[in-house]
Structures are given as C-alpha cells and as structure tokens.
Amino acid sequence: MIYDLIILGAGPAGLAASIYASYHKLSHLVIGDIIGGTATEAVKIKNWPGTEMISGVELMQKFQYHAEGLGGKIVQAKIAGLKKGEEYFEINTNSENYQAKAILVALGTRRRKMNIPGEDKFLGKGVSYCATCDSMFFKNKTVSVVGGGNSAAMAASLLAEHASKVFLIYRGAELRCEPATVDQLKANSKISIIYNTNVLEVNGDKKVESIILDNDYQDSKILKVDGIFVEIGAMPSSDLLNELGVKLNEQGYVAVDQWGKTNVSGVYAAGDIISNTPGFNQIITASADGATAINAVYKYLKEVRK
Amino acid sequence: MSEITLTDANFKIEVLDSEMAVLADFWAPWCGPCQMVGPIVAAIAKEYEGKIKVGKLNVDENPVTASEYGIMSIPTIKIFKRGKIVEEMVGVQPAIAITQKIDKVLAE
Numbered sequence: 001m002i003y004d005l006i007i008l009g010a011g012p013a014g015l016a017a018s019i020y021a022s023y024h025k026l027s028h029l030v031i032g033d034i035i036g037g038t039a040t041e042a043v044k045i046k047n048w049p050g051t052e053m054i055s056g057v058e059l060m061q062k063f064q065y066h067a068e069g070l071g072g073k074i075v076q077a078k079i080a081g082l083k084k085g086e087e088y089f090e091i092n093t094n095s096e097n098y099q100a101k102a103i104l105v106a107l108g109t110r111r112r113k114m115n116i117p118g119e120d121k122f123l124g125k126g127v128s129y130c131a132t133c134d135s136m137f138f139k140n141k142t143v144s145v146v147g148g149g150n151s152a153a154m155a156a157s158l159l160a161e162h163a164s165k166v167f168l169i170y171r172g173a174e175l176r177c178e179p180a181t182v183d184q185l186k187a188n189s190k191i192s193i194i195y196n197t198n199v200l201e202v203n204g205d206k207k208v209e210s211i212i213l214d215n216d217y218q219d220s221k222i223l224k225v226d227g228i229f230v231e232i233g234a235m236p237s238s239d240l241l242n243e244l245g246v247k248l249n250e251q252g253y254v255a256v257d258q259w260g261k262t263n264v265s266g267v268y269a270a271g272d273i274i275s276n277t278p279g280f281n282q283i284i285t286a287s288a289d290g291a292t293a294i295n296a297v298y299k300y301l302k303e304v305r306k
Numbered sequence: 307m308s309e310i311t312l313t314d315a316n317f318k319i320e321v322l323d324s325e326m327a328v329l330a331d332f333w334a335p336w337c338g339p340c341q342m343v344g345p346i347v348a349a350i351a352k353e354y355e356g357k358i359k360v361g362k363l364n365v366d367e368n369p370v371t372a373s374e375y376g377i378m379s380i381p382t383i384k385i386f387k388r389g390k391i392v393e394e395m396v397g398v399q400p401a402i403a404i405t406q407k408i409d410k411v412l413a414e
Contacts, residue, residue, distance in 0.1 A: 033400045034342055041338045057341035076346075078400055094402060124379040124396030133337040136366070137378045207376065227378065 002099045003027050004301055006091055008079055009106035011037020012283040013271025015063040017104055017290030018072035024298045029100075030067070031093060033078045036060025037108050038234075038272070039283050043132050048283060059283070079107075082240050089244075089266065101305050102297050105241065105254060105262075105269040106290060109234035109281070114146065118202030119230075126208025126227045131155035138163045138227050144211060145169065146199055147231035153177040153185055155231050160190040167223065169194045169213070202228055234281070236273045249275045260293030266300065268293040309351045312363040314370040320361060322389040327411055328359045329404075332375075332382045334366045339398045340381040346401045347383075350408070358385075358408055385411050 005021055007014045010032025021028045034040065042056030051059070068074060077093035084090075088099040111129050113119060119127055128134040131145070135158050143163045145156045148170035156168045168175075168185065173195050175182050185191050194217050201212040210224045217223055236252045247255045247263040253275040260268045270289035272281050312320055312330055321328045331347045333340035344362075351360035365372035365380060375384065375391075385393040385407060392414075393407045 034398055036342065040342050043336065043338060055341075056338050076401055078402075124382055124394075125376065126378055128379050129397075130337070130339060130379070133334070133339060133381075134379045136334070137372075207378065 001027075002088055002101065003029050004100065005029075005102045005104060005297055006031060006089070006098055006100035007104045007106060008032070008082075008091070009037065009108055009271065009273075010035045010064075010074055010076070011106060011108050011271060011286065012039050012060070012063060013106035013108070013286040013290040014104070015060070015067045015072075015074075015290070016287035017106060017270060017294050018067040018074070019063075019070055020291045020294035021297070022067070022070035022072055024294055026294070026298065026301065028072065029098060030072060030074045031077055031079060031091065031098070032074070033076065035064055035074060035076060038110075038281070039286075041130065041132070045283065079240060082243055084244055084264070084266075102266045102268065102300060104260070104290070104293050104297060105238075105246075105267065105273060106271045106286075107237040107240075108272040108286075110237050111230070112232045112235050114199060114230055114232065116199060116201055118204070118208075122202050122204060122208045122228075125206065126204065126225075127202060128227060128229050129231075131158050131229050131231070134227075134229075135159050135162050140164045141226035142224065143167070143227040143229065144199070144223065144225045145229045145231055147233070148172055148175045148177065149231070149233060150177040150181065151233075152231035153181045155229050156185060156191055157181075157188065159229065160188050163227075164190065166191045167194055167217075167225065168192070169197050169199060171196065171198050199228070233279075234272070236278075238273055241267075249278075251278060253278045258292075259296035260289060261296050265304070268297055309348060310359065310361045312361040312368070312371070314368040317363070317368075317371045320359070321386050324359055324386070326357070326359045327392075327408075328361060328386045329408065330384050330386065331360070331362045332365050332372060332377050332380050332384070333362060334364060334380055336366075337380050342398050343381040343383070346399075346404065349401065350404060353405075354408060357412060387411060387414075 004026040005028040081092040144167040254269040271286035
C-alpha cells in the first residue's frame with residue numbers, strides 16, 4: 001500500500017500530527033522506536049495546559065491512545081533508511097519497507113554523548129544518562145555530573161540527595177543554568193563545581209572507578225568517582241536526511257518554513273528536530289508543529305499530488 | 307503467560323534454578339524510560355510463552371538482588387540461562403532488539 005503520509009517519529013510532534021492527519025483523512029502511518037519519544041523521560045509535567053500535573057509516560061500514552069483511537073497506525077521500529085524514488089518516498093526499517101507520497105520528519109533529538117574512551121564500556125556500570133532513573137544506586141557514593149545547563153544542575157541536586165559527594169564538571173567558566181539554580185548548587189555543601197574542565201576518559205575494572213580530567217583538580221587529573229552522569233544537551237536526529245538532500249542548519253536542525261515545509265518537495269518536519277526553536281524542546285510546541293505541518297501536507301497532497 | 311514478579315525471595319527459584327531461560331526486567335516506578343519497556347516486555351511474555359520465562363524485578367523493593375547483579379542503571383534487561391547471564395541490555399530498547407537477543411539465546 002502507498003500511504004499519503006508517513007510520519008517518522010512517535011513523540012509529541014508525530015502523534016499530534018497523526019491526530020490531525022486522521023481528521024484530514026490522510027492515510028498514514030507513524031513509525032518510531034520509542035512511542036512517546038523523549039517526553040517519556042519527564043517525571044512530572046506541569047505545563048501541559050488543562051492538566052495541572054501528569055507524568056511524561058502517562059501523557060504520551062494518552063497521545064498514543066488518542067491517535068490510535070482515530071485510526072492512526074503506529075509501528076514501533078527503528079528507521080534504517082530513506083529514499084526518494086521516482087514517485088514515492090521509500091522508508092526502510094530493520095524489518096519492513098514502506099512507501100508514501102509525503103513524509104513528515106519528527107525524529108526529535110537524542111542525548112549528546114561525550115564520545116570518550118570508557119563511555120560505552122561502562123554504560124550501566126556507572127555511566128548514566130538519566131539521573132532520575134539511577135540516582136538511588138549511588139547512595140553514599142561519589143559521583144560526577146558533566147554539563148552546565150539546567151538538566152546538569154537538576155541532576156546534581158537530585159544526586160546530592162543520595163550520594164555523599166557530587167562533582168559538577170563544566171567546560172565553561174560560568175554555568176548556563178538559571179541564576180537561582182546556581183545559588184542553590186553553591187549552597188549545597190555536598191556539591192563542588194569544577195569549571196573550565198573536560199572529562200577525557202572513564203576508567204575502572206568492572207565498573208567506573210575514576211575519570212581523567214584535562215585540568216588539575218586538587219593537584220590531580222584523576223578524580224575518583226563511582227558514577228558519571230552525562231547531561232551535555234541534545235542533538236537533532238537528522239543524519240538520515242542527508243540522503244534526501246534536506247537542508248539542515250549549522251547545528252544539524254532541519255530548516256523549515258513556518259508551515260514545517262523543507263526545501264525538498266513532499267518532505268515536512270516538526271518538533272524538536274526543526275530549526276525554529278532549537279533547544280526549547282516543549283511538548284506543546286512540538287505538538288503545534290505537528291498540527292501545523294499536517295495542514296501543509298494536506299494542501300500539498302490536494303494541490304500538487306492530486 | 308504474563309510476566310511474573312521477581313523478588314529477592316524468589317529470585318533463586320524462579321531465575322537461577324529455572325529450566326527455561328529467563329528474561330528479567332529490572333525497573334522502578336519513578337523511572338520514565340522503564341515505563342516504556344513495560345508494555346514491550348509484556349508483549350514478549352505473550353509472544354514467547356512456553357519458550358522463555360519473563361519476570362520483572364522492582365529494584366526499589368528488592369535491593370539485594372539489584373545490588374548482587376551490580377545494577378547501576380535502569381531499565382536493564384538481563385537474560386539468564388541455567389543461572390548464568392547470557393545477554394544484557396541497558397536503556398530503552400525497541401522490541402526487535404530484545405527479540406533478536408532472545409532468538410539468539412534460544413537457538414544456542
């Protein structure tokens with residue numbers, strides 16, 4: 001079957017787009033590897049209008065049920081390749097191939113890794129990307145957090161509730177998080193902030209035992225820690241779009257017009273992956289992007305591809 | 307069959323002494339990514355009924371087992387065969403990544 005539209009990504013943008021696509025009577029499919037996307041990592045969401053507080057998992061389940069209830073089909077799979085054929089786009093997953101007249105790219109962002117020796121080897125053995133999930137495993141231990149933004153600050157504060165010592169390591173001279181948060185960190189006796197420093201290596205035997213810094217801290221480049229939490233931001237998951245010739249900005253975000261249209265005919269984009277509000281990463285803006293793009297896709301299919 | 311609940315008390319009997327291979331999902335209620343793995347593991351339990359036993363261990367309520375297996379990150383999935391760990395995966399995995407590992411273990 002050839003779909004009118006295939007939505008790549010099943011986070012807030014992709015699922016909201018599916019809801020709008022159903023109301024526009026577009027035959028469509030949503031393909032994503034994590035249903036709900038990065039929004040599922042949010043423990044408490046307090047800014048989704050109409051709902052005072054809800055967990056990310058719960059809200060995204062509501063999105064999913066809403067989309068499916070209207071007839072949207074969601075396939076859980078990782079996208080392996082994208083191609084523009086003579087008439088249709090071809091989307092390959094690791095198990096099947098699909099065809100569509102138009103695609104909406106809502107692949108979001110993924111966590112930036114440090115790309116240093118030991119990072120992959122010790123994943124789950126002291127290297128973590130989720131302080132909410134893993135802080136309890138570091139009771140009375142020494143941990144480090146890498147990063148200087150709000151998520152790094154939140155991770156450091158949370159870890160200080162369990163760990164005996166938290167080193168917040170940042171490459172810059174001044175933290176990027178909100179000023180009130182900086183004061184809180186500085187007031188916490190368990191937290192020490194190490195500025196102007198990068199982590200070069202993660203070492204240990206069966207689990208993390210130390211990290212290597214590029215500057216001396218208390219006369220040593222070796223810092224003994226039991227864990228390292230990586231909170232250095234996110235990057236757009238736009239690698240697959242090169243094959244289609246989709247224009248990206250310098251940071252790799254997809255360049256779109258106000259309706260979510262890219263430079264390639266039939267290719268639209270929405271959510272955290274687009275260039276309009278990079279780093280804002282809100283469920284409400286991603287949902288709006290998804291809805292807006294469907295309006296443009298609908299017009300394209302009606303007027304250009306009738 | 308649906309998933310069984312693994313605890314510090316029954317881990318030896320249900321997992322280590324099990325004739326059948328066992329997939330153990332280490333999770334906790336406050337962990338968002340763990341909630342994503344839940345339905346995937348539930349579906350696997352149905353699909354692989356009679357081939358592999360699927361269990362869930364709440365690390366908060368069962369710290370002894372979590373610590374014994376050096377769990378430092380959740381979600382973590384471990385596959386046990388005759389009491390030994392033969393596969394492990396850390397973080398949210400798509401269903402196919404998990405079933406490929408199960409198929410590999412079952413084929414051995």
